[in-house]
Amino acid sequence: SQPPTTDVPLTPSSPQLAEVRAAIVKLLKQPDYDDGSAGPVIVRLAWHSAGTYDKATDTGGSNGAGMRYEVEGGDPANAGLQHARAFLEPIKRQFPWITYADLWTLAAVVAIKEMGGPEISWRGGRTDFTDDSRCPPRGRLPDGSKDADHLRWIFYRMGFNDQEIVALSGAHNLGRCHSDRSGFEGKWVNNPTRFSNMYYKLLRMHDWKKKKLANGFEQYVYIDKDLEGEDADGEEPEELMMLPTDIALLHDPSFRVWVDKYAEDKDLFFRDFANVFAKLLELGIRRGENGRVINQENLESGYKS
Numbered sequence: 001s002q003p004p005t006t007d008v009p010l011t012p013s014s015p016q017l018a019e020v021r022a023a024i025v026k027l028l029k030q031p032d033y034d035d036g037s038a039g040p041v042i043v044r045l046a047w048h049s050a051g052t053y054d055k056a057t058d059t060g061g062s063n064g065a066g067m068r069y070e071v072e073g074g075d076p077a078n079a080g081l082q083h084a085r086a087f088l089e090p091i092k093r094q095f096p097w098i099t100y101a102d103l104w105t106l107a108a109v110v111a112i113k114e115m116g117g118p119e120i121s122w123r124g125g126r127t128d129f130t131d132d133s134r135c136p137p138r139g140r141l142p143d144g145s146k147d148a149d150h151l152r153w154i155f156y157r158m159g160f161n162d163q164e165i166v167a168l169s170g171a172h173n174l175g176r177c178h179s180d181r182s183g184f185e186g187k188w189v190n191n192p193t194r195f196s197n198m199y200y201k202l203l204r205m206h207d208w209k210k211k212k213l214a215n216g217f218e219q220y221v222y223i224d225k226d227l228e229g230e231d232a233d234g235e236e237p238e239e240l241m242m243l244p245t246d247i248a249l250l251h252d253p254s255f256r257v258w259v260d261k262y263a264e265d266k267d268l269f270f271r272d273f274a275n276v277f278a279k280l281l282e283l284g285i286r287r288g289e290n291g292r293v294i295n296q297e298n299l300e301s302g303y304k305s
Protein backbone atom coordinates (compact mmCIF):
# COMPACT_ATOMS: atom_id res chain seq x y z
CA SER A 1 0.00 0.00 0.00
CA GLN A 2 1.10 3.55 -0.70
CA PRO A 3 2.10 5.89 2.11
CA PRO A 4 -0.20 8.92 2.32
CA THR A 5 0.76 11.82 0.13
CA THR A 6 0.28 15.32 1.42
CA ASP A 7 0.96 18.90 0.49
CA VAL A 8 3.26 19.40 3.43
CA PRO A 9 6.82 20.11 2.37
CA LEU A 10 9.56 17.84 3.65
CA THR A 11 12.60 19.98 3.16
CA PRO A 12 13.44 23.24 4.88
CA SER A 13 14.35 24.79 1.56
CA SER A 14 10.73 24.88 0.43
CA PRO A 15 9.15 28.36 0.42
CA GLN A 16 6.46 27.31 2.91
CA LEU A 17 9.01 26.19 5.45
CA ALA A 18 11.13 29.27 4.84
CA GLU A 19 8.20 31.32 6.15
CA VAL A 20 7.93 29.19 9.27
CA ARG A 21 11.66 29.41 9.86
CA ALA A 22 11.55 33.20 9.56
CA ALA A 23 8.68 33.36 12.05
CA ILE A 24 10.66 31.19 14.49
CA VAL A 25 13.71 33.46 14.17
CA LYS A 26 11.52 36.43 15.06
CA LEU A 27 10.16 34.96 18.26
CA LEU A 28 13.51 33.81 19.64
CA LYS A 29 14.28 37.21 21.09
CA GLN A 30 12.43 37.42 24.41
CA PRO A 31 13.94 40.26 26.44
CA ASP A 32 11.94 39.46 29.57
CA TYR A 33 12.62 35.74 29.62
CA ASP A 34 15.72 34.16 31.22
CA ASP A 35 18.81 35.31 29.32
CA GLY A 36 16.76 37.07 26.64
CA SER A 37 16.15 34.15 24.31
CA ALA A 38 13.55 31.42 23.92
CA GLY A 39 16.19 29.38 22.07
CA PRO A 40 17.59 27.24 24.89
CA VAL A 41 14.27 26.04 26.27
CA ILE A 42 13.08 25.30 22.73
CA VAL A 43 16.18 23.17 22.13
CA ARG A 44 15.38 21.29 25.33
CA LEU A 45 11.79 20.80 24.19
CA ALA A 46 12.93 19.12 20.97
CA TRP A 47 15.47 16.99 22.82
CA HIS A 48 12.94 15.78 25.39
CA SER A 49 10.37 15.07 22.68
CA ALA A 50 12.88 12.81 20.90
CA GLY A 51 14.89 11.46 23.85
CA THR A 52 12.13 9.09 24.95
CA TYR A 53 13.07 6.73 22.15
CA ASP A 54 13.61 3.06 23.01
CA LYS A 55 15.29 1.08 20.27
CA ALA A 56 14.30 -2.34 21.65
CA THR A 57 10.56 -1.65 21.49
CA ASP A 58 10.74 1.03 18.80
CA THR A 59 8.60 3.37 20.92
CA GLY A 60 8.98 7.03 21.84
CA GLY A 61 10.76 9.64 19.73
CA SER A 62 9.74 12.98 18.28
CA ASN A 63 6.80 11.77 16.21
CA GLY A 64 3.46 12.48 17.90
CA ALA A 65 4.25 15.50 20.10
CA GLY A 66 2.96 13.53 23.07
CA MET A 67 4.13 16.17 25.54
CA ARG A 68 0.85 17.99 24.89
CA TYR A 69 -0.73 15.28 27.05
CA GLU A 70 -0.40 15.13 30.81
CA VAL A 71 0.99 11.60 30.83
CA GLU A 72 4.14 12.82 29.03
CA GLY A 73 4.03 16.59 29.57
CA GLY A 74 3.55 16.09 33.30
CA ASP A 75 6.66 13.94 33.66
CA PRO A 76 8.73 15.86 36.24
CA ALA A 77 11.63 15.60 33.75
CA ASN A 78 9.64 17.88 31.44
CA ALA A 79 8.95 20.60 34.00
CA GLY A 80 9.32 24.04 32.42
CA LEU A 81 8.93 22.91 28.83
CA GLN A 82 5.42 24.40 28.76
CA HIS A 83 7.24 27.73 28.32
CA ALA A 84 8.79 26.49 25.08
CA ARG A 85 5.46 25.19 23.85
CA ALA A 86 3.80 28.52 24.69
CA PHE A 87 6.46 30.47 22.78
CA LEU A 88 5.74 28.37 19.70
CA GLU A 89 1.94 28.46 19.91
CA PRO A 90 1.55 31.67 17.82
CA ILE A 91 3.49 29.98 15.01
CA LYS A 92 1.17 26.99 15.09
CA ARG A 93 -1.74 29.42 14.84
CA GLN A 94 -0.11 31.27 11.96
CA PHE A 95 0.78 28.07 10.09
CA PRO A 96 -1.89 25.54 11.11
CA TRP A 97 -0.67 23.01 8.52
CA ILE A 98 2.54 22.29 10.41
CA THR A 99 2.27 19.64 13.09
CA TYR A 100 3.49 20.28 16.62
CA ALA A 101 5.97 17.44 16.23
CA ASP A 102 7.51 19.08 13.17
CA LEU A 103 7.33 22.58 14.65
CA TRP A 104 9.12 21.67 17.90
CA THR A 105 11.96 19.90 16.12
CA LEU A 106 12.30 22.51 13.37
CA ALA A 107 12.28 25.33 15.93
CA ALA A 108 15.24 23.77 17.74
CA VAL A 109 17.23 23.49 14.54
CA VAL A 110 16.45 27.10 13.66
CA ALA A 111 17.30 28.27 17.20
CA ILE A 112 20.66 26.49 17.24
CA LYS A 113 21.64 28.04 13.92
CA GLU A 114 20.43 31.46 15.05
CA MET A 115 22.46 31.23 18.27
CA GLY A 116 25.63 30.71 16.24
CA GLY A 117 25.55 26.93 15.97
CA PRO A 118 25.81 24.63 12.97
CA GLU A 119 23.27 24.10 10.22
CA ILE A 120 21.45 20.90 11.11
CA SER A 121 19.59 18.88 8.52
CA TRP A 122 15.93 18.44 9.33
CA ARG A 123 13.14 16.53 7.65
CA GLY A 124 9.43 17.09 8.17
CA GLY A 125 6.40 14.86 7.95
CA ARG A 126 5.81 13.97 11.61
CA THR A 127 2.22 13.70 12.77
CA ASP A 128 0.63 14.57 16.10
CA PHE A 129 -1.01 11.94 18.28
CA THR A 130 -4.72 12.53 18.70
CA ASP A 131 -4.79 10.92 22.16
CA ASP A 132 -2.26 9.82 24.77
CA SER A 133 -2.38 6.08 24.06
CA ARG A 134 1.00 6.07 22.28
CA CYS A 135 2.82 8.35 24.70
CA PRO A 136 5.99 6.75 26.06
CA PRO A 137 6.07 5.90 29.77
CA ARG A 138 7.69 8.41 32.11
CA GLY A 139 11.22 7.88 33.34
CA ARG A 140 13.05 7.56 30.02
CA LEU A 141 14.92 10.88 30.24
CA PRO A 142 18.25 11.29 32.06
CA ASP A 143 18.61 12.30 35.71
CA GLY A 144 21.28 14.94 36.28
CA SER A 145 22.14 13.69 39.75
CA LYS A 146 23.45 10.37 38.38
CA ASP A 147 26.69 8.99 36.89
CA ALA A 148 28.31 7.66 33.71
CA ASP A 149 26.56 4.26 34.00
CA HIS A 150 23.21 6.04 34.02
CA LEU A 151 24.13 8.09 30.94
CA ARG A 152 25.06 4.89 29.08
CA TRP A 153 21.87 3.16 30.24
CA ILE A 154 19.74 6.03 28.94
CA PHE A 155 21.56 6.86 25.69
CA TYR A 156 22.48 3.31 24.61
CA ARG A 157 18.74 2.59 24.84
CA MET A 158 18.23 5.24 22.14
CA GLY A 159 21.03 3.77 20.03
CA PHE A 160 23.80 6.29 20.73
CA ASN A 161 27.47 5.54 21.48
CA ASP A 162 29.93 7.25 23.84
CA GLN A 163 31.09 9.82 21.28
CA GLU A 164 27.50 10.75 20.50
CA ILE A 165 26.65 11.09 24.20
CA VAL A 166 29.46 13.58 24.68
CA ALA A 167 28.60 15.49 21.50
CA LEU A 168 24.93 15.80 22.49
CA SER A 169 25.90 16.99 25.96
CA GLY A 170 27.51 20.04 24.35
CA ALA A 171 24.00 21.48 24.16
CA HIS A 172 24.64 22.54 27.74
CA ASN A 173 26.44 25.49 26.19
CA LEU A 174 22.90 26.79 26.08
CA GLY A 175 20.47 27.89 28.73
CA ARG A 176 20.32 27.27 32.41
CA CYS A 177 18.93 25.20 35.24
CA HIS A 178 15.94 26.53 37.18
CA SER A 179 15.42 25.45 40.78
CA ASP A 180 11.64 25.45 40.26
CA ARG A 181 11.95 23.10 37.26
CA SER A 182 14.75 20.57 37.77
CA GLY A 183 15.89 21.57 41.25
CA PHE A 184 19.34 22.55 39.94
CA GLU A 185 20.31 26.19 39.57
CA GLY A 186 22.46 28.25 37.23
CA LYS A 187 24.09 28.24 33.83
CA TRP A 188 26.99 26.23 32.42
CA VAL A 189 28.70 29.03 30.48
CA ASN A 190 28.88 32.80 30.71
CA ASN A 191 26.99 33.43 27.48
CA PRO A 192 24.20 30.86 27.48
CA THR A 193 22.56 32.06 24.29
CA ARG A 194 25.64 31.58 22.12
CA PHE A 195 26.27 28.09 20.79
CA SER A 196 29.95 27.13 21.13
CA ASN A 197 32.30 24.51 22.56
CA MET A 198 32.85 26.54 25.74
CA TYR A 199 31.10 23.89 27.84
CA TYR A 200 33.91 21.38 27.19
CA LYS A 201 36.59 23.99 27.76
CA LEU A 202 35.13 25.02 31.10
CA LEU A 203 34.66 21.40 32.16
CA ARG A 204 38.41 20.80 31.80
CA MET A 205 39.60 24.20 32.88
CA HIS A 206 38.24 24.49 36.36
CA ASP A 207 38.34 22.79 39.68
CA TRP A 208 34.64 22.08 40.09
CA LYS A 209 33.51 21.99 43.70
CA LYS A 210 30.48 20.11 44.96
CA LYS A 211 27.81 22.38 46.38
CA LYS A 212 24.65 21.42 48.21
CA LEU A 213 21.72 23.69 47.42
CA ALA A 214 19.10 24.68 49.99
CA ASN A 215 16.69 22.16 48.43
CA GLY A 216 19.20 19.34 48.99
CA PHE A 217 20.28 19.03 45.34
CA GLU A 218 24.02 18.61 44.76
CA GLN A 219 25.72 20.24 41.79
CA TYR A 220 29.22 21.43 40.97
CA VAL A 221 30.19 25.08 40.89
CA TYR A 222 33.06 27.33 40.00
CA ILE A 223 33.49 31.00 40.77
CA ASP A 224 35.93 32.82 38.53
CA LYS A 225 38.41 34.47 40.90
CA ASP A 226 39.36 37.10 38.33
CA LEU A 227 35.76 38.09 38.03
CA GLU A 228 35.09 38.44 41.70
CA GLY A 229 33.77 41.84 42.51
CA GLU A 230 32.50 43.24 39.26
CA ASP A 231 32.93 42.15 35.66
CA ALA A 232 33.45 44.39 32.65
CA ASP A 233 29.76 45.28 32.43
CA GLY A 234 29.73 46.30 36.04
CA GLU A 235 27.57 43.34 36.92
CA GLU A 236 28.14 40.78 39.64
CA PRO A 237 29.83 37.73 38.13
CA GLU A 238 27.61 34.68 38.18
CA GLU A 239 28.76 31.38 39.51
CA LEU A 240 28.89 28.73 36.78
CA MET A 241 27.62 25.20 37.34
CA MET A 242 27.86 21.60 36.17
CA LEU A 243 25.50 18.71 36.86
CA PRO A 244 26.90 15.47 38.32
CA THR A 245 26.23 13.93 34.86
CA ASP A 246 28.33 16.67 33.22
CA ILE A 247 31.20 15.97 35.61
CA ALA A 248 30.86 12.26 34.78
CA LEU A 249 31.96 13.06 31.21
CA LEU A 250 35.19 14.43 32.60
CA HIS A 251 36.06 11.44 34.78
CA ASP A 252 34.98 8.54 32.57
CA PRO A 253 37.98 7.65 30.36
CA SER A 254 35.95 6.83 27.25
CA PHE A 255 33.84 10.00 27.52
CA ARG A 256 36.91 12.08 28.36
CA VAL A 257 38.55 11.40 25.01
CA TRP A 258 35.67 13.26 23.35
CA VAL A 259 35.53 16.05 25.92
CA ASP A 260 39.17 16.75 25.06
CA LYS A 261 38.62 16.61 21.29
CA TYR A 262 35.60 18.92 21.40
CA ALA A 263 37.32 21.37 23.76
CA GLU A 264 40.21 21.63 21.32
CA ASP A 265 38.37 21.54 18.01
CA LYS A 266 35.25 23.64 17.65
CA ASP A 267 34.71 22.66 14.01
CA LEU A 268 34.77 18.97 14.89
CA PHE A 269 32.24 19.60 17.65
CA PHE A 270 29.95 21.55 15.32
CA ARG A 271 30.09 18.78 12.69
CA ASP A 272 29.52 15.98 15.18
CA PHE A 273 26.79 17.89 17.00
CA ALA A 274 24.96 18.61 13.74
CA ASN A 275 25.03 14.92 12.85
CA VAL A 276 23.99 13.60 16.23
CA PHE A 277 21.22 16.17 16.76
CA ALA A 278 19.79 15.33 13.32
CA LYS A 279 19.94 11.65 14.29
CA LEU A 280 18.17 12.39 17.59
CA LEU A 281 15.30 14.10 15.80
CA GLU A 282 14.85 11.13 13.45
CA LEU A 283 14.75 8.45 16.17
CA GLY A 284 11.76 6.15 15.69
CA ILE A 285 10.74 7.80 12.45
CA ARG A 286 10.34 5.50 9.48
CA ARG A 287 10.25 6.95 6.02
CA GLY A 288 9.11 5.45 2.77
CA GLU A 289 11.12 5.68 -0.44
CA ASN A 290 9.69 9.11 -1.17
CA GLY A 291 10.83 10.38 2.24
CA ARG A 292 7.33 10.46 3.72
CA VAL A 293 6.98 9.35 7.31
CA ILE A 294 5.26 5.98 7.39
CA ASN A 295 4.93 5.36 11.12
CA GLN A 296 1.77 3.43 11.88
CA GLU A 297 0.14 6.42 13.56
CA ASN A 298 0.76 8.53 10.47
CA LEU A 299 -0.85 5.95 8.24
CA GLU A 300 -3.89 6.00 10.49
CA SER A 301 -4.27 9.76 10.81
CA GLY A 302 -2.79 10.99 7.54
CA TYR A 303 -1.04 14.34 7.57
CA LYS A 304 -3.72 16.99 7.41
CA SER A 305 -2.76 19.97 5.40
Ligand code: CCH
Binds near residue numbers: 174179245
Ligand atom coordinates in the same frame (compact mmCIF):
# COMPACT_ATOMS: atom_id res chain seq x y z
FE1 CCH B 1 20.03 19.05 29.40
N1 CCH B 1 19.41 19.66 31.21
N2 CCH B 1 20.48 17.22 30.14
N3 CCH B 1 20.46 18.38 27.54
N4 CCH B 1 19.43 20.82 28.64
C1 CCH B 1 18.92 20.89 31.54
C2 CCH B 1 18.80 21.97 30.70
C3 CCH B 1 19.06 21.92 29.35
C4 CCH B 1 20.37 16.85 31.44
C5 CCH B 1 19.80 17.58 32.47
C6 CCH B 1 19.39 18.88 32.34
C7 CCH B 1 20.92 17.14 27.22
C8 CCH B 1 21.32 16.17 28.11
C9 CCH B 1 21.08 16.20 29.46
C10 CCH B 1 19.51 21.19 27.32
C11 CCH B 1 19.80 20.37 26.25
C12 CCH B 1 20.21 19.05 26.37
C13 CCH B 1 18.56 20.91 32.93
C14 CCH B 1 17.96 22.08 33.66
C15 CCH B 1 18.86 19.67 33.42
C16 CCH B 1 18.68 19.20 34.86
C17 CCH B 1 16.45 22.13 33.43
C18 CCH B 1 15.81 23.29 34.14
O1 CCH B 1 15.93 23.35 35.36
O2 CCH B 1 15.20 24.14 33.47
C19 CCH B 1 20.96 15.54 31.62
C20 CCH B 1 21.04 14.76 32.93
C21 CCH B 1 21.40 15.15 30.41
C22 CCH B 1 22.11 13.88 30.14
O3 CCH B 1 22.83 13.74 29.20
C23 CCH B 1 20.92 16.99 25.79
C24 CCH B 1 21.32 15.72 25.06
C25 CCH B 1 20.48 18.17 25.27
C26 CCH B 1 20.26 18.56 23.83
C27 CCH B 1 20.92 18.03 22.82
C28 CCH B 1 19.24 22.60 27.19
C29 CCH B 1 19.28 23.43 25.92
C30 CCH B 1 18.96 23.06 28.49
C31 CCH B 1 18.63 24.50 28.90
C32 CCH B 1 17.15 24.67 29.01
C33 CCH B 1 16.74 26.06 29.45
O4 CCH B 1 15.57 26.21 29.80
O5 CCH B 1 17.54 27.00 29.44
